[in-house]
Amino acid sequence: MAIPYNGATQDFSDGVRLVDLDEDATFETSVVQGRGGTCFQLNRLFARLLTELGYDVTVLAASTAEGWEASGIDVEHMFNLVTLDGEQWLVDVGYPGPSYIEPLSASGAVQSQYGCQYRLVDRGSRIALQRRGRITRWSVVYTFTMQPREWSDWKAMEDFLVREITADTGPQDGRKILCGRTFENGQVVLKGRRHLTVRDGREEIRTITDDDEHAQLVSHMLSDEFR
Template sequence: MNVFDVERYLDRIGCAGATGVDIATLRKLHKKHLMAIPYNGATQDFSDGVRLVGLDEDATFESSVVQGRGGTCFQLNRLFARLLTELGYDVTLLAASTAEGWEASGLDVEHSFNRVALDGDEWLVDVGYPGPSYIEPLLVRDAVQSQYGCQYRLVERGSRIALQRRGRVTRWSVVYTFTMQPRQWSDWKDMEDFLAQEIAADTGPQDGTKILCGRTFDNGQVVLKGRRHLTVRDGREEIRTITDDDEHEQLVSHLLSGEFE
């Protein structure tokens, strides 16, 4: 029996009845998804191996969306692409890599996200990045775009495009680099193999330093990476290092539940 259900999905992210195929609806779906479903790097069960290419979308929908546990780009952007496609949007899968991810794996498919073609324009759509990043779809164009106190721009870097972001008082920094080459899930086979090797070799302590989670609120985002806690509100950033274990555990719990404000 299929579990994936469009109406249930829309209701879960606070968008019941939002079935239009237009930019206003796309913006709403994107932002509400980020607010309702967290990025949660701890959701993937690798007990029976890494499954990126042959991901069970129905089981993932149940855990990530219905149960609200969230997920990573491979889970959330894949489900969101399916939702948009079933609503009638023209969706293309893309791949990206952060500087840190490239240094670790040497692969340009570290991150997955989507492009939507709509009324002659192309939009970047990404509900599976921990942040900070764009809260609403980003138009593919040369001009600087502003969202909730932050600015974004796309800069050509050789054969790749760098998505750059800056807050009100911060400098431009790269979120990730990518190409407009359409992808298919089989392209992530090398990433599967890399993650499997990393997991097999990981014997380090579980001390909270490998935590990676994030969630969006109405005018910003909060990200917890290891012990580094970053809040962006109206483009203003606040960074703290969490040294107390109890506070760290509480922050993870509140962020994943949405009770962090």
Template sequence: MPFDVDTYLKALGHRGPADPTLKTLRSLHHRHLTTFPYDSALNAGRGTALWAGVDIDRDAAFDEIVIGGRGGVCYELNGLFRILLEELGFEVGVFGAGIRQLDGSFGPDLEHVFNHTRLDGALFLVDVGFVGPSYLEPLCVTTEVQRQYGNRFRVVPVDGRHVVERSGRSGIWQAVYRFRDQPRDLAEWQEPSAELADFARALAGAGILVRGRSFGTGQRVLIGKRLLTVDDGHESVRVLTDPAEHERVVAEILRTAAPAESPR
């Protein structure tokens, strides 16, 4: 089915005003994250060409994700949402980010594709394609602390970049990812740098699948067999050693089976 704004809004369950305001953006952002899951399995077999389709076919992606109900990766989910916001009158641009790795380092600046917009003179980060844990509503680029669903966020300038930081109920601040306040062109991903190509090779070699979905007050992130749940700022981690349980959780996140209750 071709891209259609009314069908998109209906899929999101959005019935209020669709004007280009922060209130509308917050509602759409949160609903998008709870409606469409992240699924890195879609990158299986792409090798180093992880970002080859970054300039999405809007109709095909809409038909497969919004109508078909499959998950997506960062550039698909954020690409569709960017088109929706543009159709609604928002002025939207693209950013690239390097995600914090397990050892505390950051990936390449173009590892992640997400959006931004300006409203009332303020710059907001718009990201419905990051598996989390992260912000469920748009994040203003400011060092001031912003609270969302039991979590605190801030955007801190460091060495010419901005770092998005998050703190849950534990009170410990951790980086989510870093980015440059520099609008990007999708062509930058279609001709990747050597650093980005090397990163893609390492990622493909690891073979670890990542799935995630948000719910009303948090997120569930499944990295391989490691399940991280964030709910109202409280975090819990479990390793799913039972294959049947792992399969069930994957089905719940992707909603290929009846969804479970919001986890606690």
């Protein structure tokens, strides 16, 4: 709740660092300064925190349908698996949403959190994490495998982002904005011009056409005063 998912103001002036990430410097900017980050910063820092607290942590990779279509890379997303007292839990503090907020049991059971339901569905070689709200159908959040990952596995994603940034000469009209926040009973996500709020499992979607309102929403979602 305190740290935003921030894919809106990432600074790549010094290059893209997913593999050789300076975790101490990232902690300073993402947590101490409250600027947040993406899964590559937030879930990596959380993996370090959990490990230093004594938990059994395995780093996993996932891909959304949209991400796979754009890049063909199965390490688009980074999250964690924690083994505790013989049970496995999915732990993800680096997804903009909507998705699970608290740890999710890596089992076949349907689980409820804040008015939404979640389940894991076997898709052959991959596992699909599915979600539905109070009045929406099941939809896929992302797909993944239980294969343990190393930081070096994200070199392909790093190279992809370098190519994307180098080739991006188009107008900055907000379409590539991606940020999210979690609050007491739900989440809010701004993806491009699409503003989605999930509160107690009920979804409200708006398309933001006014540039000033869009800029204000981004600023508010990334601020310390977010409510």
